[in-house]
Amino acid sequence: MQTNSMTEKNSGTMVIPFLVMAVFAVAALSGPIFSKMQSALYSADRIVRTAATVEQIDLTALTIGRAATMNSAGYIVPPTPNGTEIPSGIRTPHTDKHDQPYLYCTLGPVYDSPTNPMLAVVSGGPDLTVTTTCSNALKGDPDGDDLVRSVSPYEAAVAPEQTDPRLSTINSMYGSRCADIGVIQNLSTGSHCNVFSDLWTTFRTQNAGLF
Structure with a gap:
């Protein structure tokens, strides 16, 4: 019985240092691993x-x-x-x-x-x-x-929902070829087309070949 008691005491004494060493080992490894995980997530x-x-x-x-x-x-x-x-x-x-x-x-x-x-x-x-x-x-x-x-x-110039009404006019009326035919549907008179023609001429002067 006395021998068993000594064996138990000795085994306990051996386990404690092992656990301490294991804790230190995990702590030593977890630093680089955690750093790499952070770097990967970043x-x-x-x-x-x-x-x-x-x-x-x-x-x-x-x-x-x-x-x-x-x-x-x-x-x-x-x-x-x-x-x-x-x-x-x-x-x-x-x-x-x-x-x-x-x-x-x-x-x-x-x-x-x-x-x-x-x-x-x-x-x-x-x-x-x-x-x-x-x-x-x-x-x-x-x-x-x-x-x-x-x-x-x-x-x-061709972007939708433009802020400048003149660019919007150029887009919408050019699409209807107002400058070519001199009249556009749903307009009461052709005066709008005359205004557009002047605007279109000025615009094309600085933007040749744009359309």
Whole structure:
């Protein structure tokens, strides 16, 4: 009986150090494993947010394009930036899915071709940092992992639900060929077509080959 008692005491003495060593081993391993899990989840979140930004930036840029106006010379003019950001009055997301503000770039009221970009929206991408210059953004040339979406005068001119009534008039009446036939259905007189003809002539002067 005494021998059994000593055996029990010895076995207990052996188990305790083993448990302590096991705890330390698990703790030592859990640090790197937990860190890797955190890193993986962080990377997955960035990927998901970036994918969502790809879709969002397209809609954001086109919404800004719909807010373009036409000046007296016939050029399509993009909304004026608020510093380097999208104007507050435009109802569209002003930040990407990483909650970082978009860089908003404009070419100005004069352009060489209506098919080249007149505005661009830039997201910093997964690293959250915009490194693309406005000059490159308007060329459609992003830097690093930045995301760029540009809009041409042509896209702005044919966009639905435009802010500028003159661009809306050009779209709707051009679709009915008012300038060609001199009259449009559902109008009481042809005077509207004369007004459109003048507007259309001015518009085409600066936007040759647009339609």
